[in-house]
Amino acid sequence: MRNYEVTFIVDPVLSGDEIKATAKTYIDQLTALGATIVYNDEMGLRQLAYPINRRTTGIYYCVEYSAINGDLISKIELAMRRDERIMRFLTVSLDKYGVKYNDDKRNGLIGSKKKGKAKAAAPAAPAPAAKKAAPAAVATAPAKKAPAKAEEEE
Amino acid sequence: MASRDDIKFLSNPNIGSSRRKYCRFRKYGIKYIDYKDPSFLLQFVNDQGKLLPRRITGNSLKYQRKVATAVKRARHLSMLPYVTDQLK
Secondary structure, eight states: OEEEEEEEEEOTTSOHHHHHHHHHHHHHHHHHTTOEEEEEEEEEEEEEEEEETTEEEEEEEEEEEEESSTHHHHHHHHHHHHOTTEEEEEEEEEOHHHHHHHHHHHTTSSSSHHHHHHHHHHHHSOHHHHHHHSOHHHHHHHHHHHHHHHHHHO | OOOHHHHTTSSOTTSSOOOOOOOHHHHHTOOOOOTTOHHHHGGGBOTTSOBOOHHHHOOOHHHHHHHHHHHHHHHHTTSSOSSOSOOO
């Protein structure tokens, strides 16, 4: 079994039901093609970094699934390419670290992604010690992480 | 008369000793770089959205390649811009 992850952006102009239906179409299609859905992450409405088809926002979905081989990817991508409700898509194969990362993120082990990275660091080097040792370049990193964390908590 | 102790600090003693760069992925055991996390990837691009070289970030080659891939994926998914000004 191999693990894959497909992220796609749905047109935000559609109504809420239509958006859900679009996502469901692809999840059903994946299941029909013999894939096992590991997780369906609805990332919600996000601001795009640059406009796509004159839209400045998009609804992100990320579906993690496992399949025996990659034959179904071309089918699902062809369907997405033809679908004008999908603005962008990207299929990525996950290595064991990617699977573990996604798993941890789901279990809240990583909680917000940032926290997880900090936590992963903790066993190797306790946070205060790491801070002392860390040069300015990385000392700024936790500071950057802090606002992001706050936003996610909100 | 100036004693030896006074003379010692006539120049900044910290100038010569540069901090050693290191790979944060190696150090903190981060094995996977998430392309869906633009705020993290922002640390590896300059304010035009261009990838920073290893000589500045200090990443090891293995992880610099992963960072580059992640940034490119994030750009495709419109999480990071391809071209911009004043990103940070």
